[in-house]
Amino acid sequence: MKPALYPNLIPSYEHERLAALQPYQVLATPGQELFNVFVGIVAKLLEAPIALVSLVRATDVVFVGNEGLPEATIVDREDSMCSVAILQDGLTVFADIATEPCALVNPFVAQQMQLGFYAGQALRTPAGVAIGSLCVLDRKPRRLTPAEGELLEQLALVAQDLLRLQATRAADPALVPALRARLDGPLQQSLTRLATLAELHAWETSGDAAEVQRYTASRLDEARHLTQAMHRELQAALGEAG
Secondary structure (H helix, E strand, C coil): CCCCCCHHHCCCCHHHHHHHHHHHHHHCCCCCHHHHHHHHHHHHHCCCCEEEEEEECCCEEEEEEEECCCCCCEEEHHHCCHHHHCCCCCCEEECCCCCCCCCCCCHHHHHHCCCCEEEEEEEECCCCCEEEEEEEEECCCCCCCHHHHHHHHHHHHHHHHHHHHHHHHHHCHHHHHHHHHHHHHHHHHHHHHHHHHHHHHHCCCCCCHHHHHHHHHHHHHHHHHHHHHHHHHHHHHHHHHC
16 A cells, blocks of 8 residues: 555544454455355346455455456555445445546556446445445446446345355354354345346347336346345344354
C-alpha cells in the first residue's frame, strides 16, 4: 500500500476492521470450491463475465471465489475496486470505467484488464464491519438495473453467510457434522435452482423485446426470492451453531 498516493483507501477504523477480518483469514486461499460455485452462479444471474468474492486485507485483496478472472487471485489493495466497495454503505457501481474511472485506486490496472464495468457490495461481519465484497465486472460499460442491484445486495447477504459458515467450520470442526446435516442438502438444492434460473435465460430466444423484458424481470424476481430463502436458512443454522 502506498498511503501517499491512495490515502483514502484506509478508513479511520482500519485497526478494528483488520481485527474483525482475522477469523476469516483461514479462508484467504484462492480457489475455494464452494465460493467458486457461488460466484459462477452470480455471474450467470447478472449476465457478467466476471464475479468475485474478495477479502480485503492490510495490503492486498484475495479472491476466495473467482469466476472469469483466472489470471488474478491476489492483487494489491490499491489496484482493486473491492477496496473502495468496503468503504460504502450501499452498492458501489462504476458504469463506465474507461470514461469515469475510480479515483481512489490505481486506474492503470483496470485499463490493462480492459474492464468497463464494476458493481460491488461490501461483505460484513455480524457486527457490521466490512471485510470484503461480492462484485461483478464486465469488459464493456453497462447499466445495473434496480432489480439487478437488489439481487446483488441479496446475494451479498448469502456470501456473508457462506463466509461465516466456512470460518465456523474451520475454527470448530466439532460443529461440522451438525451444520452439514442442517445445511448441505438445502444449500445444494438452492445453488442448483439458482444455476437453473441462470441457464434458463440463455434459452430465451423470443425476438419480442417486451416479452424478453417480462421474462428477465420474472427470472430476477424468482432468483431474489430464492436467495432470500437461502439467506434465512443459513442464518437459522448459524444461529443454532452460536
